[in-house]
Amino acid sequence: xxxxxxxxxxxxxxxxxxxxxxxxxxxxxxxxxxxxxxxxxxxxxxxxxxxxxxxxxxxxxxxxxxxxxxxxxxxxxxxxxxxxxxxxxxxxxxxxxxxxxxxxxxxxxxxxxxxxxxxxxxxxxxxxxxxxxxxxxxxxxxxxxxxxxxxxxxxxxxxxxxxxxxxxxxxxxxxxxxxxxxxxxxxxxxxxxxxxxxxxxxxxxxxxxxxxxxxxxxxxxxxxxxxxxxxxxxxxxxxxxxxxxxxxxxxxxxxxxxxxxxxxxxxxxxxxxxxxxxxxxxxxxxxxxxxxxxxxxxxxxxxxxxxxxxxxxxxxxxxxxxxxxxxxxxxxxxxxxxxxxxxxxxxxxxxxxxxxxxxxxxxxxxxxxxxxxxxxxxxxxxxxxxxxxxxxxxxxxxxxxxxxxxxxxxxxxxxxxxxxxxxxxxxxxxxxxxxxxxxxxxxxxxxxxxxxxxxxxxxxxxxxxxxxxxxxxxxxxxxxxxxxxxxxxxxxxxxxxxxxxxxxxxxxxxxxxxxxxxxxxxxxxxxxxxxxxxxxxxxxxxxxxxxxxxxxxxxxxxxxxxxxxxxxxxxxxxxxxxxxxxxxxxxxxxxxxxxxxxxxxxxxxxxxxxxxxxxxxxxxxxxxxxxxxxxxxxxxxxxxxxxxxxxxxxxxxxxxxxxxxxxxxxxxxxxxxxxxxxxxxxxxxxxxxxxxxxxxxxxxxxxxxxxxxxxxxxxxxxxxxxxxxxxxxxxxxxxxxxxxxxxxxxxxxxxxxxxxxxxxxxxxxxxxxxxxxxxxxxxxxxxxxxxxxxxxxxxxxxxxxxxxxxxxxxxxxxx
Numbered sequence: 001x002x003x004x005x006x007x008x009x010x011x012x013x014x015x016x017x018x019x020x021x022x023x024x025x026x027x028x029x030x031x032x033x034x035x036x037x038x039x040x041x042x043x044x045x046x047x048x049x050x051x052x053x054x055x056x057x058x059x060x061x062x063x064x065x066x067x068x069x070x071x072x073x074x075x076x077x078x079x080x081x082x083x084x085x086x087x088x089x090x091x092x093x094x095x096x097x098x099x100x101x102x103x104x105x106x107x108x109x110x111x112x113x114x115x116x117x118x119x120x121x122x123x124x125x126x127x128x129x130x131x132x133x134x135x136x137x138x139x140x141x142x143x144x145x146x147x148x149x150x151x152x153x154x155x156x157x158x159x160x161x162x163x164x165x166x167x168x169x170x171x172x173x174x175x176x177x178x179x180x181x182x183x184x185x186x187x188x189x190x191x192x193x194x195x196x197x198x199x200x201x202x203x204x205x206x207x208x209x210x211x212x213x214x215x216x217x218x219x220x221x222x223x224x225x226x227x228x229x230x231x232x233x234x235x236x237x238x239x240x241x242x243x244x245x246x247x248x249x250x251x252x253x254x255x256x257x258x259x260x261x262x263x264x265x266x267x268x269x270x271x272x273x274x275x276x277x278x279x280x281x282x283x284x285x286x287x288x289x290x291x292x293x294x295x296x297x298x299x300x301x302x303x304x305x306x307x308x309x310x311x312x313x314x315x316x317x318x319x320x321x322x323x324x325x326x327x328x329x330x331x332x333x334x335x336x337x338x339x340x341x342x343x344x345x346x347x348x349x350x351x352x353x354x355x356x357x358x359x360x361x362x363x364x365x366x367x368x369x370x371x372x373x374x375x376x377x378x379x380x381x382x383x384x385x386x387x388x389x390x391x392x393x394x395x396x397x398x399x400x401x402x403x404x405x406x407x408x409x410x411x412x413x414x415x416x417x418x419x420x421x422x423x424x425x426x427x428x429x430x431x432x433x434x435x436x437x438x439x440x441x442x443x444x445x446x447x448x449x450x451x452x453x454x455x456x457x458x459x460x461x462x463x464x465x466x467x468x469x470x471x472x473x474x475x476x477x478x479x480x481x482x483x484x485x486x487x488x489x490x491x492x493x494x495x496x497x498x499x500x501x502x503x504x505x506x507x508x509x510x511x512x513x514x515x516x517x518x519x520x521x522x523x524x525x526x527x528x529x530x531x532x533x534x535x536x537x538x539x540x541x542x543x544x545x546x547x548x549x550x551x552x553x554x555x556x557x558x559x560x561x562x563x564x565x566x567x568x569x570x571x572x573x574x575x576x577x578x579x580x581x582x583x584x585x586x587x588x589x590x591x592x593x594x595x596x597x598x599x600x601x602x603x604x605x606x607x608x609x610x611x612x613x614x615x616x617x618x619x620x621x622x623x624x625x626x627x628x629x630x631x632x633x634x635x636x637x638x639x640x641x642x643x644x645x646x647x648x649x650x651x652x653x654x655x656x657x658x659x660x661x662x663x664x665x666x667x668x669x670x671x672x673x674x675x676x677x678x679x680x681x682x683x684x685x686x687x688x689x690x691x692x693x694x695x696x697x698x699x700x701x702x703x704x705x706x707x708x709x710x711x712x713x714x715x716x717x718x719x720x721x722x723x724x725x726x727x728x729x730x731x732x733x734x735x736x737x738x739x740x741x742x743x744x745x746x747x748x749x750x751x752x753x754x755x756x757x758x759x760x761x762x763x764x765x766x767x768x769x770x771x772x773x774x775x776x777x778x779x780x781x782x783x784x785x786x787x788x789x790x791x792x793x794x795x796x797x798x799x800x801x802x803x804x805x806x807x808x809x810x811x812x813x814x815x
Contacts, residue, residue, distance in 0.1 A: 318437025339545020
């Protein structure tokens with residue numbers, strides 16, 4: 001077993017109780033044996049639940065084996081891996097893959113993971129659980145050959161008790177079978193294996209239930225303070241009854257204690273669960289808001305009749321007033337806020353589904369620079385640390401549970417298990433995520449194909465909404481309706497069962513649904529990127545906002561495009577988070593800071609508002625359909641080029657080689673400012689000014705010559721060595737004057753010297769089949785991205801080479 005790394009304690013509060021699975025802090029006192037094993041100080045006898053990472057040193061075998069769960073099996077020849085681990089992302093890409101283009105043409109099948117560990121002495125007489133944040137897919141778990149659990153939903157976080165089958169003095173073998181062999185089972189790339197974190201939880205007989213502590217702030221009048229309700233579900237697994245009482249300490253974002261108090265006391269009957277409550281007040285609260293994502297902590301302690309600590313759990317939460325209004329949309333802390341959101345899939349491009357937090361943080365910060373203030377988890381629960389990150393960044397979240405109910409979208413998808421498992425999965429999902437202030441609304445389904453059968457669909461809506469309202473009475477519930485006018489959802493009452501009516505695309509239909517019944521609260525759950533879709537949301541106060549499909553290109557959902565396409569190119573950015581022209585166009589509508597970017601229009605805009613889900617995706621143009629971010633057309637003979645400027649400035653002036661081509665004001669409909677420009681090689685420049693004439697931004701594109709060199713740029717000076725730490729190095733093929741060559745496709749090889757290693761390498765191309773771990777690949781549009789991780793302390797030297805080009809170098813400090 002491994003001590004939970006420091007970066008997890010700092011950046012992943014779920015390891016301090018966020019998962020809710022039995023409560024307790026990693027830093028709390030361990031038993032003497034555990035303390036010795038992990039190098040911690042000796043504890044007192046009364047011990048809350050402890051969590052210990054077991055991410056390190058697993059054994060992996062791809063392919064089924066009937067005795068793989070047997071303790072005596074010799075697994076010394078199996079591959080050694082750490083988790084999180086997505087075995088399928090290693091490839092290869094294969095046109096005959098069973099997952100088809102839906103799964104990105106990547107492999108599927110059975111994978112066995114085995115973990116050997118010795119039980120610390122301090123765990124004697126205590127209960128031991130394994131907690132797995134995500135295993136794809138249909139995961140079975142064994143301890144010492146005994147089956148302890150199964151979950152068909154690969155996105156669900158699970159916990160199983162190991163206690164009865166553990167060897168207190170010998171080698172214990174934890175075996176996990178991950179099965180993605182039944183295909184096709186997903187409309188996008190879903191990965192394979194133990195792709196999220198894993199840990200042991202060690203507790204007493206009396207402990208908080210998994211995700212059992214709910215923190216529910218309410219704010220009606222800030223001057224009167226915030227009321228904080230704590231509701232804790234306590235499990236007494238012993239035969240004998242006892243008594244329990246809550247004590248709560250609340251700390252402000254700066255760590256100071258701002259409230260403390262005791263809660264209810266109750267009998268804890270044996271072999272059952274009991275709910276305890278406490279209420280506290282925080283005066284003059286600092287509100288969680290995108291402008292200031294302030295986070296409080298609640299330390300909730302459970303004591304017995306003798307005053308001894310039975311369990312302790314620390315939950316991070318935010319105090320804010322979030323609500324949806326029928327006439328005026330979304331409100332946060334008294335401010336009417338239009339949700340400018342994007343739907344995103346959970347894959348991290350080159351990392352598949354085992355995504356380091358640094359990759360997510362870089363991605364989300366990039367989207368926020370484009371004006372994005374909200375994300376939708378499409379179309380399933382994301383990892384706990386992803387929501388922790390959204391809490392910290394101030395991103396608003398629509399948290400979504402299911403992509404299908406009882407009607408299939410793929411032959412082997414979750415519809416096979418929905419009837420038996422959806423209530424369990426929904427309840428665990430709501431409990432796990434309900435303390436995140438970033439989550440403001442739940443979604444119980446995306447484009448559900450049960451709605452043509454209203455009796456069935458309405459009964460499911462009723463059941464799921466009861467679960468969410470019971471586990472979290474503070475947030476509304478929506479779903480992404482699928483062609484509701486065709487299935488008569490607005491007429492048969494289904495839409496009005498929802499707290500907020502969500503609809504994918506067809507923005508005018510949703511606006512009319514509100515006009516027909518003004519009491520309806522409405523939100524665009526999935527929307528196209530064309531300007532008309534935005535304008536109706538922008539200009540209709542009832543629209544709470546919209547979520548674009550999508551924020552980032554993702555792997556899979558490539559069947560309609562067909563081989564060799566491996567992913568869906570519908571993002572504002574590509575897989576490496578390189579911003580496409582359509583992303584800059586969106587920034588000119590959404591960003592609150594000055595934006596000005598030049599593009600060269602190569603095709604007219606086509607309204608593809610329903611292509612991702614209804615018709616299919618068009619084959620992509622490099623760096624986004626319709627426009628290019630370069631001044632390097634293939635035709636260098638005299639001709640006209642359509643030049644567009646995306647800007648939120650009052651006026652934009654265009655200059656060609658220093659000559660002004662005139663200024664244009666900002667159009668009321670936010671359309672791009674456009675010039676017909678006689679092409680000549682050199683530089684084209686846009687200068688943005690505010691209403692007073694002050695320059696607020698500029699952008700320049702230069703004509704590129706032949707490829708001459710490789711330029712490496714480290715995005716940060718240092719990197720860490722943990723799973724969640726990465727160093728990013730931009731790779732560019734440039735001409736002799738340093739201009740990126742947009743048509744370059746040179747194969748660039750990365751070599752790393754010093755205490756670091758290359759862990760992934762991508763170019764964002766929707767048709768590139770080079771495995772992401774390989775050190776050589778072509779650039780795409782002149783660009784690629786190398787991702788590194790430290791292996792020690794010191795200077796890491798990165799060198800990039802390609803035939804006929806001057807090599808590029810960069811350095812990063814590993815620490």
